[in-house]
Structures are given as C-alpha cells and as structure tokens.
Amino acid sequence: MKLLDLFRRKKKSGQYIAAQRLRLVLTHDRANISPGMLEVLKDEIIAVISKHLDIDTENVVVNLTEDNRRTRLVADIPILTNRARKAEVRSKKGAPGKT
Amino acid sequence: MAGKIITISSGKGGVGKTTATANLGLSLAILGKRVTCIDADIGLRNLDVMLGLENRIVYDIINFIEGRCRFRQALVRDKRFPELYMMAAAQTRDKNSITVEDMTKVAREAAEISDFVLIDSPAGIEHGFRYAVAPADLVLIVTNPEVTAVRDADRVIGLLEAEELAPAQLILNRYKPELVRRNEMLDPDTVIDLLAIDLIGIVPEDDKVFGAGNQGRPVALDEHSRAGKAFRNIGRRLTGEDVPFEALRKQTFIQRLFGSR
Ligand SMILES: Nc1ncnc2c1ncn2[C@@H]1O[C@H](COP(=O)(O)OP(=O)(O)OP(=O)(O)O)[C@@H](O)[C@H]1O
Ligand SMILES: [Mg+2]
Numbered sequence A: 001m002k003l004l005d006l007f008r009r010k011k012k013s014g015q016y017i018a019a020q021r022l023r024l025v026l027t028h029d030r031a032n033i034s035p036g037m038l039e040v041l042k043d044e045i046i047a048v049i050s051k052h053l054d055i056d057t058e059n060v061v062v063n064l065t066e067d068n069r070r071t072r073l074v075a076d077i078p079i080l081t082n083r084a085r086k087a088e089v090r091s092k093k094g095a096p097g098k099t
Numbered sequence B: 001m002a003g004k005i006i007t008i009s010s011g012k013g014g015v016g017k018t019t020a021t022a023n024l025g026l027s028l029a030i031l032g033k034r035v036t037c038i039d040a041d042i043g044l045r046n047l048d049v050m051l052g053l054e055n056r057i058v059y060d061i062i063n064f065i066e067g068r069c070r071f072r073q074a075l076v077r078d079k080r081f082p083e084l085y086m087m088a089a090a091q092t093r094d095k096n097s098i099t100v101e102d103m104t105k106v107a108r109e110a111a112e113i114s115d116f117v118l119i120d121s122p123a124g125i126e127h128g129f130r131y132a133v134a135p136a137d138l139v140l141i142v143t144n145p146e147v148t149a150v151r152d153a154d155r156v157i158g159l160l161e162a163e164e165l166a167p168a169q170l171i172l173n174r175y176k177p178e179l180v181r182r183n184e185m186l187d188p189d190t191v192i193d194l195l196a197i198d199l200i201g202i203v204p205e206d207d208k209v210f211g212a213g214n215q216g217r218p219v220a221l222d223e224h225s226r227a228g229k230a231f232r233n234i235g236r237r238l239t240g241e242d243v244p245f246e247a248l249r250k251q252t253f254i255q256r257l258f259g260s261r
Helices: A003-011 A014-031 A035-052 A082-093 B017-030 B047-051 B061-065 B100-112 B127-133 B147-162 B177-181 B188-195 B208-215 B226-238 B253-258
Strands: A061-067 A070-076 B004-009 B035-039 B075-077 B084-087 B116-120 B138-143 B168-175 B198-204
Touching (some): A014 B147, A014 B188, B004 B017, B004 B100, B017 B084, B035 B100, B047 B208, B100 B116, B147 B168
Parallel strands (some): B138 B168, B168 B198
Antiparallel strands (some): B075 B084
16 A cells, blocks of 8 residues: 555544544534634625725635634735735736746 | 532433443442442433442432431442442432532532542533532543534533533543544544543443443443443542553554554
C-alpha cells in the first residue's frame, strides 16, 4: 500500500468523521445557533458593513470558533482598498502578459 | 463529618449510569468506606437488580419522604458489605412525586451515616435530572465514545456550569481499544478535549458487565473483569488516591504503524 493511501484512509476514517461532526455539533449547541442561522447572520453582517465600507462580499468568512468551552463568532471581512480593487480588475481581465 | 454526595448523570439514556453507580458503590465498599447508593430513577428502578438486592426491599424513597417509614427502614443493607446500603426508587410512582428539597433532605441524611452517597440519576435533563444533581458535591458524567452520547454529556456539563451546580468529572464507558486503534471510534483524548472536563476514568466494553447485571453481582467484584478493574480504579481516585491512567497513554507512531497491541 502506498503511504499516500495510508494517510487518505486515516482522513476518511470513522474516527476522523466522528470527531469533525462532534466538534461542529458542540460548537453550534453551545452558541445556540444553527448552521443555517449562521448563514443568515453572515448575509446581514455583509449588508450592514456594506453601507459604510466597500467590502469583498465574495470572500467574507463568518465562523464559530471554540477554545476551552469559550465560543467566539469570528468574522473575516476583506475591505476593498484601491490596491485590492486594481488587483481584482486585473484578474477579471485575465492577467495580461501571461499566455 | 458528613460524607461526600456524588451524582452519576449522563443526559443520554442507557450509557451506563446504573452500572457505574452499582460498581462504584461496591468499589468504595471494598476500600472499607461506608456507602449509600440512592436510586433516583423513580418509576424505572434498576439499581436494586444490578446490586442483587431486589428481593430485600421493604420500603422505598417515596415511603420515607411521605413519612411512612424511618430513614433506616428505607435502607437495604448489602450482605456482602455491612456498610454498603441502597435506597430503592419507587417503581409505581413518577418523578413528580419528588421535589428538589425532598432529594436534598434524603441525600444529606444519608451523608450523615456514610463516607460516600452515590445518586443514580435518571436520563434526560428534566426534573429527574434536576433533583438528582441538586444535592451533589460532585457530578460524575457517564458517556460513551459516540457523537450522540458526547453531545448530550456536553449539554449536562453546560447546565451544571450555567447554574453553578457541582463540579463535574467524566467517566468514558464502553470504550473499545481495538476500534480506536483502527481509527473507527472516537479516541478518549478527543472526547476529553472537546468536553474540556476532567477525566476520572475510562471503562472498557466488557461482556462480563451483561452477565453481572443478570446475576446481581457487579463486575467490581470480579478480579478478572477489565471493566471491574476500571471501576475499582475510579473508586480509588474518589478516595483521593492518585491512580495513573493506563488506557489513556497514546500509542507511539511506530506502534500505530505496525498495529501493535
Ligand atoms: N462497560 C460496559 N461493557 C458492556 N456493557 C455495558 C457496559 N456498561 C454498560 N453496559 C450495558 O449497557 C446497558 C445499559 O446500562 P445501564 O442500565 O447502566 O445504563 P443507564 O445509563 O443507567 O440507563 P438508563 O438511562 O436507562 O437509566 C446495560 O445492558 C449494561 O449491561
Ligand atoms: Mg439507569
């Protein structure tokens, strides 16, 4: 068996899946917020922030994190600066000079 | 000095609360402690059968609460250990026949004549759970290495914390080392990490537990039972002895690679 298979199998093991699901369920239980509600929250956060700032709505990440039974809502909201905007325009045009 | 009141709880049903209560009662009795086990699962009593004392019950906890008998009369003495007692739950009543105050009074009275009072809590997080944990100095939370059982244990831990009730410690029951080794079962480290709670013992899955329930002779009395040994170790930890955790030791990478056992 290849070493790679060994790792891949470990990742998909029942133990791994159980641990991941358990982590998620506990986080949402403790914060008393469902995964669906978190999505709603994310949309509302985007709407509010967008009123005041130019943000990169595509790349907003809103997540619950857990540290020793203390739960945090962490929002990572990229703001579009002039430079970021230029980069975006450039990438949309399809990176000139590169063929 | 009054004894320590310990409630065995879990959230989820069927994870081993009654098994743990019976075995810890015996384990502490083996160590020479005075123990009173109280079955708080009104309407679904089982502790009597697990301890093999079902034929000797005269009065139950409700009889005492309603003033139909004296405290001592409601206790059944275990013939194996003269200082091990059990108070039976009433079988034909429901959990609303007991208040938090009733249970606290019974537990405190038991603590007067015992070094340890063990309360076998009903499953769930409703009234039965609440009166069972109310008088506790310590809550032992029993869980199994399964997503559902651990989730319910987390609920109980959260409730105990939110309401500033007793501190809690974890018993991980029905652990199967072989399945963990094959990465098919949640490993103890992950469970303890996620619950962020102190561990007091890991009890392996053991076929002898089943037979012990049938015979009314808990595995703690069986020299050769692995679960029995685990329960006896928890008993020793409850008395303050520092007993190392053998099953918890992580396998080295090499052991894991070659599947050594
Ligand atoms: N370590 C173990 N190994 C094998 N079987 C076990 C173990 N612990 C418990 N069991 C079995 O699990 C079943 C349920 O145990 P028990 O009655 O103690 O659970 P409980 O939490 O008290 O249930 P309830 O919520 O209904 O009161 C029993 O049949 C028992 O034999
Ligand atoms: Mg029970």
